[in-house]
Amino acid sequence: MAGWNENQLRKYNIKLEKIPTLQYDDPKLDSHLTNNYPVLIKGSKLVSRVLKWDLDYLKQHMSSVCCNVIVSKNHKFKYYDPKKITPNMTFKPISRPSPMIFSEFADKITNWKKGDSRLYLQQVLNNTIGQHVVRDFVMFNWDWIMSKQKICKWGPLSSNLILIAQEGNVTPCHYDEQQNMFASIRGYKRFILFPPSQFECLYPHPVHHPYDRQSQVDFDNPDFTKFPKFKEACGYEVIVGPEDVLYIPMYWFHHVESLKHGGYTVSINFWFKAGSVEKIEYPLLDYQRMVIMRNVEKMLAEALHDPSEVGNMLKTIFLGRYS
Ligand SMILES: CC[C@@H](CC(=O)C(=O)O)C(=O)O
Numbered sequence: 293m294a295g296w297n298e299n300q301l302r303k304y305n306i307k308l309e310k311i312p313t314l315q316y317d318d319p320k321l322d323s324h325l326t327n328n329y330p331v332l333i334k335g336s337k338l339v340s341r342v343l344k345w346d347l348d349y350l351k352q353h354m355s356s357v358c359c360n361v362i363v364s365k366n367h368k369f370k371y372y373d374p375k376k377i378t379p380n381m382t383f384k385p386i387s388r389p390s391p392m393i394f395s396e397f398a399d400k401i402t403n404w405k406k407g408d409s410r411l412y413l414q415q416v417l418n419n420t421i422g423q424h425v426v427r428d429f430v431m432f433n434w435d436w437i438m439s440k441q442k443i444c445k446w447g448p449l450s451s452n453l454i455l456i457a458q459e460g461n462v463t464p465c466h467y468d469e470q471q472n473m474f475a476s477i478r479g480y481k482r483f484i485l486f487p488p489s490q491f492e493c494l495y496p497h498p499v500h501h502p503y504d505r506q507s508q509v510d511f512d513n514p515d516f517t518k519f520p521k522f523k524e525a526c527g528y529e530v531i532v533g534p535e536d537v538l539y540i541p542m543y544w545f546h547h548v549e550s551l552k553h554g555g556y557t558v559s560i561n562f563w564f565k566a567g568s569v570e571k572i573e574y575p576l577l578d579y580q581r582m583v584i585m586r587n588v589e590k591m592l593a594e595a596l597h598d599p600s601e602v603g604n605m606l607k608t609i610f611l612g613r614y615s
């Protein structure tokens with residue numbers, strides 16, 4: 293495939309399968325989407341009108357806009373929810389938010405040197421980013437993506453994130469509770485996806501931890517003593533290039549990296565709320581089991597009035613009775 297090569301990928305010893313690629317008007321596409329199965333979609337022209345969104349263009353049209361930028365001491369940008377940090381908790385994240393105006397962000401990544409902290413701009417697209425960019429935004433191929441939303445009975449579009457990453461940046465393995473159509477505008481990103489059925493191999497943090505939804509496993513240095521089943525994980529790999537759209541089904545785990553030596557990447561995601569489930573059917577779908585486990589953790593924390601007691605009560609329920 294033109295545009296990238298294997299030595300731009302970070303090395304992990306994870307078994308990898310491929311994700312299917314389909315044209316945007318392929319009749320088989322809708323069954324992938326409605327069955328919550330990932331697929332790389334070509335030719336949709338979803339964001340073709342904004343391929344000009346590079347640093348110079350955006351500096352020209354949103355230079356003084358204050359953007360949400362994350363700074364990290366290493367290449368990993370592990371998301372955390374600050375609302376879940378409690379006073380008696382020692383939580384020392386490697387990456388932290390550092391809001392700055394766009395022109396400062398653009399200059400910092402243009403003049404970045406090895407050893408400097410890395411930056412990742414992750415800004416919700418709304419009307420605070422200026423009329424010009426908003427005008428471009430309306431030129432997305434909304435007819436196509438809204439037709440997919442309708443066919444799949446997804447909920448409303450909740451937000452678009454514009455993502456500008458330095459080459460080599462990594463968003464570590466996590467899942468989201470929304471349907472996602474992820475579009476690449478500039479550069480190449482590698483995704484490794486895992487289905488909800490591999491929950492036990494990926495050990496997400498407890499629901500009440502600031503790192504809720506994020507895998508505890510450090511892919512660069514997995515602790516097989518703490519996370520033995522990670523050895524059995526089998527990922528689905530895909531490289532997303534300019535104009536490609538990747539469908540990331542809700543509750544599917546995904547690791548994302550901007551290819552090394554590929555320059556900065558510009559992407560935009562389309563998060564849709566989950567549709568309402570008309571009737572629960574049995575056997576349950578794997579993602580529904582994740583929702584049930586989340587609800588048990590939430591309900592126990594609520595009833596115990598202390599999230600730190602949830603583990604002990606689950607152990608009491610399980611040991612010697614279900615084990
Ligand atoms: C949020 C950042 C991440 C994408 C992702 O996880 C998503 O769109 O759900 C990435 O591109 O680095």
Ligand SMILES: [Zn+2]
Nearest residue numbers: 466467468546
């Ligand atoms: Zn995500």
